């Protein structure tokens with residue numbers, strides 16, 4: 001059963017950009033989306049209809065697990081990112097992954113662009129349920145990976161208490177490292 005508990009499906013936040021709008025990386029050094037991670041995944045997300053966010057991830061030589069094929073762990077990372085950005089952009093509240101499960105249905109060759117459609121499935125207290133599927137090279141391509149996850153809403157304190165001090169100082173000195181998406185801290 002998914003979601004595994006009774007949930008509410010909130011409207012997306014009023015500040016969520018219009019469908020079709022490209023979303024900026026949420027952190028310049030994020031392995032999933034950051035511009036400053038040379039061998040990162042460089043996911044690019046845009047707002048979809050309703051409770052959906054679409055991301056694209058192109059598999060490069062740096063992402064191999066077997067010759068010419070994407071590493072499954074990195075595919076899971078891509079889905080973590082795509083699902084996390086769905087929570088972040090639709091709810092505009094900080095959250096972290098509590099649980100992530102993936103089904104790998106087809107191998108994903110180097111050079112493939114995975115088109116990942118993620119959606120917000122519901123919220124129960126601090127628990128946020130999301131799911132996604134990734135298709136090969138086109139929005140109607142064959143499904144290669146499915147994933148679903150539980151994110152847990154946290155206070156900003158989570159990051160301040162647990163993040164490495166020098167990285168927090170770097171963000172304080174240059175807030176543009178966090179991208180332009182505002183986060184509602186006291187909704």
Ligand SMILES: CCCCCCCC(=O)SCCNC(=O)CCNC(=O)[C@H](O)C(C)(C)COP(=O)(O)OP(=O)(O)OC[C@H]1O[C@@H](n2cnc3c(N)ncnc32)[C@H](O)[C@@H]1OP(=O)(O)O
Pocket residue numbers: 026032080081082083084085086088089095096097098099125126127150152154
């Ligand atoms: C835009 C941003 C994009 C980002 C994309 C990338 C996202 C990430 O990778 S985040 C990094 C990876 N994740 C982490 O580091 C999280 C590490 N874990 C933690 O910090 C904590 O365990 C945390 C915050 C998840 C939960 O701790 P805590 O705040 O004490 O809450 P807790 O009471 O334990 O859990 C809250 C609820 O979630 C449930 N829950 C928590 N973890 C799980 C789990 N693994 N499975 C099932 N349920 C869970 C709890 O049972 C509880 O449910 P209920 O409210 O019904 O009692």
